[in-house]
Amino acid sequence: MFEAEAKVRRIAAGLLTFTLPRAAWTHEAHLATVVALLVEHPEIQLEQQLPGIISRFNESVGGVNDDAQGYHETLTQFWIANARAHLAANPAGSLLDQVNAFILSPRGRRDAPLRYYSRERLFSVEARRHLVEPDLMRFDWDMPDAAPAPKL
Template identity: 40%
Template sequence: MTPFDSEADLQALADRFLDHSLPADLWRHDAHCLVTAWLLLRRPEIDLKAELPDLIRAYNVATGGQNTDSSGYHHTITLFYLDAISAFMAGPDTTDAAAACRAMLASDIGDKDYPLRFYSRDRLFSREARLGWCEPDLQVRAVHA
């Protein structure tokens, strides 16, 4: 991933996701989280709960991926992280978006295995969880369905 030391870096990352010019090999966990945080903070006109799933699906297809029962877009993980990032970004001073994003990645959210604290591996990586919302089966977390 390229550095995200400034608002301009974060905006460029989000813009490259939105226009599908971000190389697929850079669309990793940290990029997902940073783009989601940036869009929450600086693009409030985008209703991420309604639009993020289709934005990710479109990006995947545009960069040569597929959205199937076993690969590509994952609905439960997307909504889980959208909720976690939304809650995190509601806490700190987000005037400096880059600093807020660094703090977010340094939190539990930065751990790509974070959902496994709430979901068994079988449930999280099930076909049902990929295609639709599944409630956590290990511990409760307030997640938007």
């Protein structure tokens, strides 16, 4: 949970400027950043631009983007689509309210992708490198008012 909108904005800005400390890039920070960018930076086409931003951020903090660590395409696209769906269903409230509500919702749970993907498929090299369809349950990539769905 975040206590102030300023912290959410600092995290999102830190990602965009590659100044966020590596330890601050948590699951909650990922979700807060996606919501903040969707709400406050609609000019950023997240589906297309966030992959490069995250990859560059990882490298800026000494990380590696390879077949075993770093950027993960399927998870990134999943969280963008899930955040869009959450915001479409819950459009009211401050940025802080929207971020915290998403984190606390079933859509924001760390294990939410595992409702749709087997562990084997989700953590495969293919899923890390490319967007893959779920193997357990259908996921609706075309959320209301969303940018065009990523190419599968």
